[in-house]
Amino acid sequence: MAIIVQKFGGTSVGNVERIRNTVNRIVEEKEKGNQIVVVVSAMGKTTDQLVSLANELSSYPSKREMDMLLSTGEQVTISLVAMALAEKGYDAISFTGWQAGILTEDVHSNARILEIHTEKIVENLNQNKIVIVAGFQGMTENNEITTLGRGGSDTTAVALAAALHAEKCMIYTDVTGVFTSDPRYIPNARKLQAVSYDEMLELANLGAGVLHARAVEFAKNYAVPLIVCSSLEREEGTIIEEEVAVEKNLIVRGVAFEDSIARVTIFGLENGFQQLSSVFTTLANRHIDVDIIIQNLTEKGNTYLSFSIKKDDLKETIDILETNQEALGIDHFESETGLAKVSIIGSGMVSNPGVAAKMFEVLSQNEIAIKMISTSEIKVSTVVDEEQMVKAAQLLHEAFELEAVEQNI
Amino acid sequence: MAIIVQKFGGTSVGNVERIRNTVNRIVEEKEKGNQIVVVVSAMGKTTDQLVSLANELSSYPSKREMDMLLSTGEQVTISLVAMALAEKGYDAISFTGWQAGILTEDVHSNARILEIHTEKIVENLNQNKIVIVAGFQGMTENNEITTLGRGGSDTTAVALAAALHAEKCMIYTDVTGVFTSDPRYIPNARKLQAVSYDEMLELANLGAGVLHARAVEFAKNYAVPLIVCSSLEREEGTIIEEEVAVEKNLIVRGVAFEDSIARVTIFGLENGFQQLSSVFTTLANRHIDVDIIIQNLTEKGNTYLSFSIKKDDLKETIDILETNQEALGIDHFESETGLAKVSIIGSGMVSNPGVAAKMFEVLSQNEIAIKMISTSEIKVSTVVDEEQMVKAAQLLHEAFELEAVEQNI
Structure with missing residues (x-):
């Protein structure tokens, strides 16, 4: 049985x-x-x-x-x-x-x-x-x-x-399955028949809200087929498994977004890499999930470092940084809340250059300022103002013709 | 410490x-x-x-x-x-x-x-x-x-x-301690400074509501001094311990009462004791607490048996009796709800005959029908109609001068 x-x-x-x-x-x-x-x-x-x-x-x-x-x-x-x-x-x-x-x-x-x-x-x-x-x-x-x-x-x-x-x-x-985006905000969002674990991982990580990333990782590692479906409606759900037939022309498969993001910027890390790793080790020990990380050299030759976390973790993060300020060699730091992350996801992205460029173009044409960027083989994430999150997601869903596919198949 | x-x-x-x-x-x-x-x-x-x-x-x-x-x-x-x-x-x-x-x-x-x-x-x-x-x-x-x-x-x-x-x-x-009776119903009820485990056991068993009998038994067996006191008011509470100085003239120390009692009467237990014990073993195995038990011989030579239980246990008791009717040799049985138990308690009772008689007299003079009686060395219990419970308790509290003692000491 x-x-x-x-x-x-x-x-x-x-x-x-x-x-x-x-x-x-x-x-x-x-x-x-x-x-x-x-x-x-x-x-x-x-x-x-x-x-x-x-x-x-x-x-x-x-x-x-x-x-x-x-x-x-x-x-x-x-x-x-x-x-x-x-x-x-x-x-x-x-x-x-x-x-x-x-x-x-x-x-x-x-x-x-x-x-x-x-x-x-x-x-x-x-x-x-x-x-x-x-x-x-x-x-x-x-x-x-x-x-x-x-x-x-x-x-x-x-x-x-x-x-x-x-x-x-x-x-x-x-909900009745995994959608190209959150149907509560993107009325044209379309249900996907199947997604791969990796795509779902990015969708989950990026706040698609249907499934938690850790659960998807677990399913991927043990090859457990997952079915996401509605508890009320009798519709077919979305299956999540290893190999998924890529639907024609569907380079970007979903737009995910997540609010309540905070950004912390640290100034004056004199010794670069060594201190960099100390900062993240210290945060990891306290189980604070750091998401996007950006590091740069300012004109004065000092390193500055920005990273994004969940807003709920900000209080503890500030505590940790203040307590360890001297030991970590931090000159000073600042934080910003009221941010959100908007991302596009798709397995086909890796073999289709120009996807990220198109994303940035859509956002900048609509005067949405991009505060941070992060890319992987199957997704591009941007951090924007929380107020512009839904608008950004709608624009990207439209630009990548996610709602159109349903009518073509 | x-x-x-x-x-x-x-x-x-x-x-x-x-x-x-x-x-x-x-x-x-x-x-x-x-x-x-x-x-x-x-x-x-x-x-x-x-x-x-x-x-x-x-x-x-x-x-x-x-x-x-x-x-x-x-x-x-x-x-x-x-x-x-x-x-x-x-x-x-x-x-x-x-x-x-x-x-x-x-x-x-x-x-x-x-x-x-x-x-x-x-x-x-x-x-x-x-x-x-x-x-x-x-x-x-x-x-x-x-x-x-x-x-x-x-x-x-x-x-x-x-x-x-x-x-x-x-x-x-x-409440601020253990009372001679439930102050919610008996306005003249008086707080006791100390009671013995045995008295408290009867008070608890008889629905005084302050402490559960099993807890008092445990305390008695392990000689744990108990103090009952108020969580809101700063009054001295009542101490419950082994040896308690008997207050002058205080033969009866408390009147306890409990509603939601049911009575079950079984007719036609032909073989007397053997079946009697079967009935109670069967009920005990299902963790039904039988309280007062009365057994009698009717004019036809058949045994009939009455016992009281909590009303909440009646449904299960009837189930058990029906299922085992033949095995237990029961001819038929009936049940009655809407009953209550009213009891008087006091360690001094054993050496003072006539206490029970006085109790019955008080109740009968006031036209309160006694449906069952049970006595022990330190208490006398009666089962009466639920509607007459409070009245019976008030009459007994007065008759045994429980409120008066406070003024004399």
């Missing part, structure tokens, strides 16, 4: 009605003769409510206690889903992250999964039970509850699919 | 303001130079909200999944209390039941604590941390989450106090 992992996000379990609908989707797959593992997130706004409670009591709550607090959200959902399945006559059992054997590194709020001891899950699947696992959470070797950070439930689902050698991992969400 | 266990119920952590107040009470004891272990319940109405969610999705939710669901309530509170303590500059760490090493028997919704592995708590106390433990919950040998049933947080607190050889266990609640 094939094992299928189904993951339902917060919207799909947001209230009693939605949970019943989710249960129907689970039953459908079970009735096809599959063994089913379900991964669920916290109900709708639960996490936000818990966060605001914490903020009322503490100006800077410890990450350990936040993990303790937030991990309750998924635990509520798993039990409710198991009850609703039992009510329909299906044998179901719920497991928290630690009960499901999900072992993580010893980092709070953003832990990586180290291994999964699947014995308990397998034992229950073999008793014909539907197994419901709390997403987003795990346990350290030392019995500490950890959470996996943003998109953590996706990661749980993919990691379980890999560990259980599942046939596929289905990610149910509030 | 002395270890003190402080337990705060749902009301004491019902909102952000209450949690701050609770944190002040914790800090007070810490500042006296004690090592502090705090046990907390779920916030105010959390448990009720979770129960109603479960009931929307399932007509008869499994006890295992209810434990999974409800145990999140305390987990939320422990993290918030730890954060609030950190905000005031105190080092605090929260533990769920399983993290705190609370091992229970393999029974859902009403498990008993088997043992407590205190290493982790002791280690953290020795690092000068305030340890916050989730009440009401534990874990089986098989990593299943269990809850301890009604009043479970009291049990957790007392069990921890015993295991840690704490100096005392302070139970903070919304």
Whole structure:
């Protein structure tokens, strides 16, 4: 019997009605003769409510206690889903992250999964039970509850699919698949039938919002086929796998964008590379994700260095830089918020020069100032003012004729 | 350094303001130079909200999944209390039941604590941390989450106090101590300075509502001094310990009452004792607490048997009796709800005959029909109509001059 992992996000379990609908989707797959593992997130706004409670009591709550607090959200959902399945006559059992054997590194709020001891899950699947696992959470070797950070439930689902050698991992969400851009902002955005892991990685990394990068990486490494589909509508979703037939003329396959970006610029790094690496090692040790990095030599011969981070990490980044200012040889630094990242993605880009140039041209013609640029083989990213983010994305979606393809095929 | 266990119920952590107040009470004891272990319940109405969610999705939710669901309530509170303590500059760490090493028997919704592995708590106390433990919950040998049933947080607190050889266990609640009766219904009820474990056991068993019987039993067995006091007011509480000086003339020390009682009467148990014991064994195996039992011989020579249970257990009791009707040799049975239990309690009762007679006289003079009677060395219980419960309690409180004593001392 094939094992299928189904993951339902917060919207799909947001209230009693939605949970019943989710249960129907689970039953459908079970009735096809599959063994089913379900991964669920916290109900709708639960996490936000818990966060605001914490903020009322503490100006800077410890990450350990936040993990303790937030991990309750998924635990509520798993039990409710198991009850609703039992009510329909299906044998179901719920497991928290630690009960499901999900072992993580010893980092709070953003832990990586180290291994999964699947014995308990397998034992229950073999008793014909539907197994419901709390997403987003795990346990350290030392019995500490950890959470996996943003998109953590996706990661749980993919990691379980890999560990259980599942046939596929289905990610149910509030959209019908992966789009050329976010349909909430780009009305002409078109659903893609298939994307490669690498394209999805860039889309995920760049804030496409459908799937978290870490989950896609995991799927790529273990060759787990992912299907992104709607939990409400019966449309075919988007499949994410290794080899994807490139649709004709589709050099750029998507436009992704992400707000709440901050830029930090450091001046006076006298010894260049050595200090450069110290800065990023120091930030990495504190689990701050640095995205775009730009380094340059000013007229005075001093190095200056700019990098972008998530706005939420800015406070901690400033703390770290201030504490280590002398040790890192930093003269002074400044920061800027209110920024956004807009990117174009496509596997075909590498063999088609001029794509980046066209992007810059479109933006500058429309008086959108580009503050940072970063390129890879399959994407070009720019940092722009947050206010211009959606406009920039719309212009690029149009310029690269992303909506037109659907009509041609 | 002395270890003190402080337990705060749902009301004491019902909102952000209450949690701050609770944190002040914790800090007070810490500042006296004690090592502090705090046990907390779920916030105010959390448990009720979770129960109603479960009931929307399932007509008869499994006890295992209810434990999974409800145990999140305390987990939320422990993290918030730890954060609030950190905000005031105190080092605090929260533990769920399983993290705190609370091992229970393999029974859902009403498990008993088997043992407590205190290493982790002791280690953290020795690092000068305030340890916050989730009440009401534990874990089986098989990593299943269990809850301890009604009043479970009291049990957790007392069990921890015993295991840690704490100096005392302070139970903070919304009343200022143990009263001669429930002050919400009996305006003249008087706070007792001290009661013995046995008296408290009867008061708890009989629905005094302040402390759960299992917690008192635990305290008695391990000689843990309990102090019941208010989390809001600064009044002296009531101490519960082995030897209590009997106040002058105070034969009856309290009137307790409890509504939502059901009575089941079984007819036609042909073989008497053998079947009698089968009936109760069967119910006990399903963890149904049978309280008062009355057995009699009818004119036809058949045995009939009445017993009282909590109304909430009636549905399951009827299920069990129906399923086992033939095996138990039951001819037929009936049930009655809308009943209540009213009791008088006092250690002095054993050496003062006539107390029970006086009780029956007071009730019958006021036309309150007594449906069942049960007596022990330190209490007399009667089952009456629910509607007459408060009136009966008021009459008895007056008849035994419970409010008068305060003025005489």
